[in-house]
Amino acid sequence: MSFSLIVFQGPSASGKSTLQSLLGLPRVVTWTSRRPRPGEVNGRDYHFASRERLEEMFRSGLMIEINEYKGNYYGTSLQSIRDIIEGGMPMSTVMEAQGAAAIKSMFPEQTLLVGVSVSKEECGRRLMERGTAAEEVERRMADFEREIEELSQCDLIIRNSDEHLEKASSIVELLRKGLLN
Numbered sequence: 001m002s003f004s005l006i007v008f009q010g011p012s013a014s015g016k017s018t019l020q021s022l023l024g025l026p027r028v029v030t031w032t033s034r035r036p037r038p039g040e041v042n043g044r045d046y047h048f049a050s051r052e053r054l055e056e057m058f059r060s061g062l063m064i065e066i067n068e069y070k071g072n073y074y075g076t077s078l079q080s081i082r083d084i085i086e087g088g089m090p091m092s093t094v095m096e097a098q099g100a101a102a103i104k105s106m107f108p109e110q111t112l113l114v115g116v117s118v119s120k121e122e123c124g125r126r127l128m129e130r131g132t133a134a135e136e137v138e139r140r141m142a143d144f145e146r147e148i149e150e151l152s153q154c155d156l157i158i159r160n161s162d163e164h165l166e167k168a169s170s171i172v173e174l175l176r177k178g179l180l181n
């Protein structure tokens with residue numbers, strides 16, 4: 001395999017970040033206008049910036065894509081992806097569907113889109129356990145069916161239900177070995 005960028009896509013709380021950290025590759029730090037959650041660090045988890053700054057970066061050609069997701073902007077800088085493709089060391093990122101599609105269409109040979117799927121019930125429960133406010137859980141779950149449908153654009157889909165974590169981990173391990181050998 002010669003992919004430079006592994007993109008995880010899936011509903012909120014499907015387990016994208018969990019599988020991403022199991023993969024163990026360096027993460028692309030993307031940009032968002034949402035507020036940091038407790039424990040998140042600027043420059044490590046995201047580059048946190050205002051909507052205006054992200055819009056300006058997009059207008060001036062610094063971002064590959066910028067997408068609004070649940071009221072906030074998210075975007076990937078062109079430089080971060082160029083660095084990966086030129087640097088040779090594969091990296092990973094998590095992205096909502098439109099951003100994932102934009103990167104895949106720009107770098108089809110170098111990008112592997114990995115979908116993460118889970119049941120609606122499990123997703124809702126994980127969001128609650130993560131301390132998400134009930135109103136926000138409802139907002140996120142409203143898009144669940146569409147987000148599952150959008151997985152059809154992925155190169156492969158990993159089922160990450162509660163009882164499948166071990167299997168999901170072994171698929172990620174196979175990917176890791178294939179990428180690094």
Ligand SMILES: Nc1nc2c(ncn2[C@@H]2O[C@H](COP(=O)(O)OP(=O)(O)O)[C@@H](O)[C@H]2O)c(=O)[nH]1
Pocket residue numbers: 008010011012013016030031034065066067069074075076094095096097098099100
């Ligand atoms: N298009 C796009 N989506 C991103 C980017 N960075 C993160 N996302 C996605 O934005 C969505 C919201 O992320 P986040 O606020 O961290 O919360 P989450 O829903 O709990 O993962 C997730 O689907 C992320 O994968 C990016 O650079 N571009």
Ligand SMILES: Nc1ncnc2c1ncn2[C@@H]1O[C@H](COP(=O)(O)OP(=O)(O)O)[C@@H](O)[C@H]1O
Pocket residue numbers: 010011012013014015016017018019094126130160161162163164165
């Ligand atoms: N297979 C699984 N079984 C049970 N809990 C899981 C599983 N995968 C992830 N989780 C838990 O679900 C929550 C959401 O996972 P996370 O990776 O943060 O999702 P996402 O990045 O898609 O929003 C976390 O608390 C995580 O520990």
